[in-house]
Amino acid sequence: MHTLTVTGLVPDQPHRHRPSASAVAQASFAPAATAVAGSGSIGIEAPDTERADIAAAASGDRRAFERLYRTHGQRIFALCLRMSADRGTAEELVQDVFVRAWQKLDSFRGDAAFGTWLHRVAVNIVLSRRKQDGVRRERTVDDDTSLDAAPARAVHVGDRLDLEAAIAQLPTGARRIFVLHDIEGYTHEEIGDLLGITSGGSKAQLHRARLLLREALSR
Template sequence: MAETQVVHALAPAAASDDESAFEALYRTHAKRIYSLAYRFAGNAAEAEDLLQEIFLQAYRKLGGFRRESALGTWLHRLAVNRCLDHVRSRAARQDAVTEPLGPDHPPDRAGTGPITHLDLERAIAQLPDACRMAFVLHDVEGYEHREVAKRLGIATGTSKSQVHKARLRLRRLLRRP
């Protein structure tokens, strides 16, 4: 059952305890939103700032929430947009909207064991912004290429290309010594 159906069914039973209700919303979605922010930003400090801003924005905009989507979907879309804005403005500040695929940093990984999720998290943080955003949306969040393209304002073919570049770059970063 979709969350929106639950919302619709129970909305009439709403109470006025707004803050505890919002805390419940936060507790339910904070991990997913923080993970998205962390992977977009590439570091914990910016991810935490983003998490706060996203929920503050959600709090301000809840009055405008329409029933066309589930609350979680609405919140996630809001989070993706905020994360995109953040990475783009950061890139603009650094005067580097996109980065060429230059030489990789030395691999963080040691040993010859299987690649772990932590290895991959670290490697994702080293990706250039453009392909990291496409990769996170497609391979981590499960968006289709056309959705990634729409969110990033690029062509579907460019999304495919960015995701592929990201995987190739990750392969190099994760190579065994």
């Protein structure tokens, strides 16, 4: 039987204790800060320069705020792109996120890492945008995409582009939960709070998303 050719796969490892968060995949626009696993979302351990930039930006310094954008912008874009599955929408969302962050910066107390705080702002913006776009009929959490024909044969996930494309094709609800949980590291409880569903519902949607991805990648 064909085995998957995915970097980092250890087929027989126990599955009981998966980490709650993943690391930053690659450097952001600016040299990356240290990635730390937070309680459900990605945190960026702020160096002194970032703390200074946060304080300066909160006082109205746009150049300092631009530096924050350069540091975190690409991660926020990745989140928006994967959540929305549309590049143009994602670029608009990123602008919305940073404009909102600028407006709310004085409310950032430093209790969490700035990256985590910004990430939360982004998720809320993406989700509220979805509500505003309710006129357009999209597939939802409750749609009836079939899972009956889950493949028994192995799939190819060797090309990451395949997976990106497959994620973009997921139904909206399943895609969001997959992105938040498996890519961004949110827990089911956090996702439940964000989406207004139970953690059990989040878990079921995540499993469904993974099976759909397997199905898509096996074609």
